[in-house]
């Protein structure tokens with residue numbers, strides 16, 4: 280098989296996995312969006328995936344978004360951003376047509392986004408990234424602080440809060456991650472119960488190649504899949520998750 284054929288076949292397998300777990304637990308597979316995590320993947324392979332019908336993709340680093348932008352700009356697709364975002368990269372995020380930042384994790388970033396969006400007369404969808412695994416190394420707001428951040432972001436009218444995102448525990452035992460996903464769901468329910476004006480957390484972005492079934496069982500509406508579709512990456516994930524992005 281060529282690399283392109285492998286990607287198409289992996290995509291079909293992934294969609295099958297989603298359907299299968301949905302059938303087991305009685306969820307409608309159409310409630311779940313498959314997001315392709317495209318870090319380190321060359322644009323031509325991303326193009327293959329988009330053209331097979333998978334329109335939702337996301338990068339972790341603004342630099343990669345920029346490098347692939349020209350190659351992909353004429354093929355209709357939807358860009359989310361799932362990496363650590365520095366405030367000095369906000370202009371780039373807007374320039375390269377990102378429609379949702381899934382990794383909003385602090386108020387100063389939200390305020391600067393609001394300023395820039397006002398200036399450009401745009402709006403931006405956001406998910407609040409929650410550190411459900413309590414690991415120092417991962418980004419995301421601490422569970423106890425999520426409500427406060429949501430309440431503050433709700434006042435920033437250019438930001439549309441759509442839900443929550445988490446990476447969860449990175450464990451060889453997928454079952455260990457279930458508690459993280461459950462916690463995200465609980466936080467969603469608690470915040471929705473507060474009926475904060477302008478806030479209805481619909482999306483739960485959780486689950487990756489190794490644990491998407493568990494995430495769907497626990498209520499995921501977006502699963503973010505890289506390796507299972509594009510193959511193994513040469514960089515360790517710590518390169519993307521543990522240090523400040525550039």
Ligand SMILES: *Cc1c(COP(=O)(O)O)cnc(C)c1O
Pocket residue numbers: 316318339361362446487488489503504505506507519
């Ligand atoms: C890379 C990445 C994923 C996908 O991980 P895989 O294990 O390759 O499926 C999901 N979410 C984020 C934030 C990522 O950086």
